[in-house]
Amino acid sequence: MMYPLIFATNNANKVREVQSMLDPSWKLITLKEAGIVADIPEPFDTLEENARAKAEFIYQSTKKNCFSEDTGLEVYALNNAPGVRSARFAGEQGNDAANIQKLLHLLDGNSKRNARFRTVISLLLDGDEYQFEGICTGTISLTPRGENGFGYDPVFIPDGSHQTFAEMDITSKNIFSHRKKAVAKLLHFLSTYHGQSKN
């Protein structure tokens, strides 16, 4: 049996990452596949609220089971900035190069470069919400390195590696990835779920 589940994001990189982690009994449906073209709002100050808002937004228009995720980079020396504002840190939404430049500039000369990625997934299943968190700790590199991945990957070195995420292939990134940890919790939950969707 295949159980359809919409992933409420327009980020093709995230879809590719999550697809590479999914158990085949749940069929991941992208917004594009669901025929939904929408700019999903992220108006809140916490990852938890934004993740919920995104899932609810899609649930309202589809009435189908769905999940969303929101991720932030939290840099300790910057009081956990950019955090929930990671995508628009340098002003313009989703300008990865400008965001990285701003981050490196703010940390210039600072040897305290510890940071973490935090992902929150919000699942709306049979009308109830469930949240799952994944954390990856690491450090911010002095300069960008690598061509893979997206966002802050070229400057994030996860603990336990000497490479940035952008120097890794997707399989290696998944060994450390915040998103992978949150998705693993989601998948574990789904594999033990015996509610309405599985009747």
Ligand code: IMP
């Ligand atoms: P959002 O979850 O789409 O709001 O992403 C927030 C910001 O974090 C964006 O700038 C993303 O590019 C960045 N981001 C999210 N996940 C990752 C990741 O796995 N690696 C690097 N940057 C990420």
